Amino acid sequence: MSVNVSLLKKICEAAGVPGYESEVRNLIIQEVEPLVDSLEIDNMGNVITMKKGQSSEKKAMVGAHMDEIxxxxxxxxxxxxxxxxxxxxxxxxxxxxxxxxxxxxxxxxxxxxxxxxxxxxxxxxxxxxxxxxxxxxxxxxxxxxxxxxxxxxxxxxDRELVEMGECVNCKSIDNRVSVFILIETLRELQTVPYDVYGVFTVQEEVGIRGANVAAHTINPDFGFGLDTTIAYDLPGAQPHEKVTSLGEGTAIKIMDAMTICDYRMVDYMKKIADDNTIKWQPELLVAGGTDTAGIQRMGKNGSISGAVSIPTRHLHQVIEMAHKEDIENSIRLLKMCLEGLDTYDWSHK
Known part of the structure; x- marks a missing residue:
């Protein structure tokens, strides 16, 4: 697997601030419509796609926000x-x-x-x-x-995407890299046990508004947030401050300021990563939140939720940087987690 940098470049450079996501939304629809069984746009502007599973008994939702600061x-x-x-x-x-x-x-x-x-x-x-x-x-x-x-x-x-060493650098890597990862995951998915709802959400940067509405509509049993996280592996950073490091693998969220991920989902994601030799690192973020919070809590029954996080340097600047291997590992982890949901004992223990 290699990163389709030309597609990532188009997605990152597209315009789409909270509430005004039409340009990037149209690009997403063009890319994802051939890959899914259904696609709709809700009143908020979320793009809700679905790939049919072998059973409709349960539902899984993946959320990646399309808006940029x-x-x-x-x-x-x-x-x-x-x-x-x-x-x-x-x-x-x-x-x-x-x-x-x-x-x-x-x-x-x-x-x-x-x-x-x-x-x-x-x-x-x-x-x-x-x-x-x-x-x-x-x-x-x-x-x-x-x-x-x-x-x-x-x-x-205004800032274009460039490649720097093994990394990509642009404005809006947060969270367009996750939009890219979700598109590529939907492209790679084969047989899934349950219906998978891939949702490209709006207005996350001003309060996870789109994800709240989408989760309320879908009422998922399983949830995955997909977003960037801090890679503070920079000069002057103390080991306990780093959160994640670039090139050390995709990150499995344990918690942030808005979500404590379900311990079952965390264990499941770690097992999937280890069993498939996917390089990963834990993420524990003491501030900030992602769509994971809405996905976990806003459905009628709540969902067993976790998150795939992409280590990113220089967040909320025009020079955001992510490592191509971390992007690849994020796609692999999300794909295999969705394909194996029926193999794990989800009972409380």
């Missing part, structure tokens, strides 16, 4: 500079010197600007920037901007 226009001033607010979590210092795309009547390129260091006071130079300190410069007059841009237009970050 971004911005939305809040104001255009009398000189044509655009103010915005965030959609998702940002470290403000990562906005410095970045290009963005405002999706107005047409797509228009802009740059993030803030007060030049040359005119800052000594005190200002020592302070970290805040989101409110930034504006977007489109290089246009007020009249030109008004012809294209309106309050409420979504804004995405």
């Amino acid at each position: 971004g911005f939305i226009v809040t104001h255009v001033d009398d000189k044509g500079f655009v103010r915005f607010t965030t959609l998702g979590g940002f470290d403000p210092k990562t906005l410095t010197a970045q290009r963005v795309v405002i999706h107005g009547k047409k797509d228009v390129l802009g740059v993030m600007g803030t007060k030049p260091i040359h005119v800052m006071t000594a005190e200002e130079r020592t302070k970290m920037p805040k989101v409110k300190d930034f504006y977007i410069d489109l290089g246009m007059s007020k009249e030109q901007v008004d012809d294209i841009v309106s309050v409420g237009d979504p804004i995405t970050r």
